[in-house]
Amino acid sequence: MCMMNHHYEELEESYLFAGIADRIRRYSAAHPQQRILRLGIGDVSQPLTESVIQALHEAVDDQAVKKTFHGYMPECGSEDLRKTIAAYYRKKGCNIGEQEVFVSSGASDELGDILHLFDRSIPVLLSQPAYPAYADANIMDGRKIIYLWAEEGNGFRVFPPKEEMTSLIYICSPNNPTGAVYEKELLQAWVDYAIRTDSIILFDAAYEAYIADEDIPHSIFELRGAKDCAIEICSLSKTAGFTGTRCGYTVIPEKLTREGMNLNTMWIRNRTTRTNGVSYILQKGAEAVFSEKGQKEVKNLIGIYRHNAKIFMRALDEAGLWYIGGRNAPYIWVRCPNGMSSWDYFDFLLEKAQIVGTPGSGFGPAGEGYIRFSMFADAKDIEEAGSRIIQMELK
Amino acid sequence: MCMMNHHYEELEESYLFAGIADRIRRYSAAHPQQRILRLGIGDVSQPLTESVIQALHEAVDDQAVKKTFHGYMPECGSEDLRKTIAAYYRKKGCNIGEQEVFVSSGASDELGDILHLFDRSIPVLLSQPAYPAYADANIMDGRKIIYLWAEEGNGFRVFPPKEEMTSLIYICSPNNPTGAVYEKELLQAWVDYAIRTDSIILFDAAYEAYIADEDIPHSIFELRGAKDCAIEICSLSKTAGFTGTRCGYTVIPEKLTREGMNLNTMWIRNRTTRTNGVSYILQKGAEAVFSEKGQKEVKNLIGIYRHNAKIFMRALDEAGLWYIGGRNAPYIWVRCPNGMSSWDYFDFLLEKAQIVGTPGSGFGPAGEGYIRFSMFADAKDIEEAGSRIIQMELK
Structure with missing residues (x-):
């Protein structure tokens, strides 16, 4: 008998963001006059949009008066918001x-x-480089992780393995950190693999709103058979600037079953036992994102970050650096020049050009030799960073 | 190898609240002219207080402007709110x-x-009757539950068992559903037991603000040695009407370790991996609860429910019914008269007096023969329900 969950001891300490902060601090102390261009962190910089702000204020007012006050919310979400999100999916052609x-x-x-x-006991199939929490959350549970390496040669996407095994499969498209996107055929191959092997796909669609190309799926449920093998997890963080406001949504098909257990029913039981629902105020704010006006506003919001990406990609092209992402994603994944390691290039950029990126090796060994730039940064910083990279590379 | 968590199959369906709703529906359909007095659900009825509303509006405004906009929050809570809550504990004499x-x-x-x-594999010590989620959350994890029966004879509190075993111990004081409170000596006996057996106490303090008697501890950390064996989980739901707004707090002592693992450090790792923090807006609202003005307001708010309890207890006294709770808790736990079962008395009250309570047997077999009344109901309903109970019992 054991008191504690000893799987926590198997976690490696992550020094990624602490390491970045530390280096910036040291550089700034030595060069207090230099302005640092921060393209490191994947947090948004633009405020919430008008419709959302108005809806939040109205919801706060509702909570001030007995007649309109809301106590406990339905654990799985308010009826209005669930309906609104289902309609959003149907507009994308997904029957949710x-x-x-x-x-x-x-x-x-x-x-x-x-x-x-x-x-x-179920193994996890995870592509690398990846958002570190995917692996860590499973290590904490004691699950075995099988890594698939994403590389330049396959556009930093991974393909279903030859070995047919039942597993939990993570797919993030558009991808964090690489900005790579999975086209229809490749996603279909994954859905077919999952059905063949009784696997479940956890599809992270947090960046779906950044897709510009028409033939790239926004949702796993655009694929044939996905309702038999996939759960989609999405968020308003990057779509509508909700990183610090918090609200998202998850789709679990009603017909999704494994080993005689229905996953939708299980999740209802999980939520009703383990939560008391999401704040009424936040759900009202979230609902506003999906209104006609709200959708226009978030299109403009995303346009700002998309414009950043265009400017930065142009600079990278001019500098002759290899990269992916940016076109359908708010991240740009750049190969470090001259065979530099991720951290060497990080240091080089900080010292020579006062630019901060995120070392690719922080997303796993498959990211070594690359660096991630976030287009959520300030437009001025993006533009200036682009010019400095061009100057450095063309020198 | 198993794909699904089959412990979900060990859960029993709970028909408690669905059963109540069903019976009310049927009664209302047959007697559409009757007004039903709802003292069943433990949800608050009073709106948020002025300070909280103001703080929420200000926080929403912060999110509308780039200069004051907040993205990702610290996963363990904002520095301001953590400081504020620690100061609240220090005012209660707890060095947190x-x-x-x-x-x-x-x-x-x-x-x-x-x-x-x-x-x-760690067993769970749980008193009965209890909030159903305690047991269900552990059944879903596959933990073995050892029930301790609370009874009238011991004032519906339980004492440390003779058997000395390492376990996870739930204590909820003031208690839901019984309204019983644990006095200092009894809580100290539990802390001593936990230290002796290397157990951990999960102390649910959600109703601490309802304590009126000076010698009843508000926090487990008022007890000697509790920082070596306890985690306290608290909420603003009942303190400040946050049931639908959502914000709470948990205290994990920095020195709390088991099997060489530090629980505070583990929780930091859990939060940074598995969350992105609580909404900036909600944290600002929560902070306002602890301001001088905010504290006065919530005292008034709680005074409303406390007044309800006084009125209702007076009626029960007059009717000659046995009960506990009410004095230090928003719940009153009444013995069903004439040896009736919980559901029989529920039906009797609904049909004869249009009063809705919560059958005690819904909180486990130890609750059979009792019924819970919630003082969060409307004052008019409470008063009217009291008069009807007196009339019925004195007939």
Whole structure:
């Protein structure tokens, strides 16, 4: 008998963001006059849009008066918001019912929580480089992780393995950190593989709103058979600037079953036992994102970051650096020049050009030799960083 | 190898609240002219207070402007709110540091999430009757539950068992559903037992603000040695009407270790991996609860429910019914008269007096023969329900 969950001891300490902060601090102390251009962190910089702000204020007012006050919310989400999100899916051509939509506090929260549905003996198929929490949340549960390496040669996407095994499969498209996107055929191959092997795909669609190309799926449910093998986890963090406001949603098809257990029913039971629902105020704010006006506003919002990406890609092209992402994603993944390691190039950029990126090796060994730039940064910083990279490379 | 978490199959369906709703529906359909007095559900009825509303509006405004916009929040809570809550504890005489306070989305969420720190082989000591989620969250994890029966004879509190075993111990004081409170000596006996047996106490303090008697501890950390064996989970739901707004807090002492693992450090790792923090807006609202003005307001707010309890207790006294709770808790736990079962008395009250309570047997077999009344109901309903009970009993 054991008191504690000893799988926590198997986690490696992550020095990624602490390491970055530390280096910036030291550089700034030595060069206090230099302005640092921060393209490191994947956090948004633009405020919430007008419709959302108005809806939030109205919801706060509702909570001030007995007649309109809301106590406990339905654990799986308010009926209105679930309906609104289901309609959003139907507009994308996905036949999703409101009972298949669950309102969440955001994708990060949900990506950890959803694992409770699965046995701890099931192996996890994970592509590398990856958002570190995918692996860490599974290590904490004691699950075995099988890594698939994404590389330049395959555009930093991974293909279903030859070995046919039942597993929990993570797919993030558009991808964090690489900005790579999975086209229809490749996603279909994954859906077919999952059905063949009785696997479940956890599809992270947090960046779906950044897709510009028409033939790239926004949702796994655009694919044939996905309702038999996939859960989609999405968030308003990057779509509508909700990183610090918090609200997201998860789709679990009503017909998704494994080993005689229905995953939608299990998740209802999980939510009703383990939460008391998402704040009424936040759900009202989230609902406003999907209104006609709200959708226009977030299109403009995303346009700002997309413009950043265009400017930065142009600079990279001029500098002659290899990269992917940016076109359908708010991240640009750049090969470090001259065979430099991720951290060497990080140091080089900080010292020579006062630019901060995120070392690719922080997303796993498959990211070594690359660096991630976030287009959520300030437009001025993006532009200036682009010019400095051009100057350095053409010198 | 198993794909799904089959422990979900061990859960029993709970028909408690669905059963209540069903019976009310049928009664109303047959007697559409009758007004039903709802003292069943433990949800608050009063709106948020002025300071909280103002703080929420200000926080929404912050999110509307780039200069004051907040993106990702610290995963363990904003520095300001953690400091504020630590100061609140120090005012109660508990030496709690801000690093020991974690901001949460509420007690329900946290009571499930915190279990991740513990191995699934550790047994759980749980008193009955109890809030059903305590047992269900552990059944879903596959933990063995050892029930201690609370009874009239011991004032519906339970004492440490003779058998000395390492376990996870739930204590909820003031108690839901019984309204019983644990006095200092009894809580100290539990703390001593936990230290002796290397156990951990999960102390649910969600109703601490309802304590009127001076010698009843508000926090487990008022007891000697509690920092070596306890985690406290608290919420603003009942203190400040946050049931639908959502914000709570958890205290994990920095020195709390088991099997060489530090629980505070583990929880930091859990939060940074599995969440992106609680909404900036909600944390600002929560902070306002602890301001001088905010504290006065919530005292008034709680005074409303406390007044309800006084009125209702007076009626029960007059009717000659046995009960506990009410004095230090928003719940009153009444013995069903004439040896009736919980559901029989429920039906009797609904049909003869149009009063809705919550059958005690819904909180486990130890609750059979009792009924819970919630003082969060409307004052008019409470008063009217009291008069009808007197009339019925004195007939």
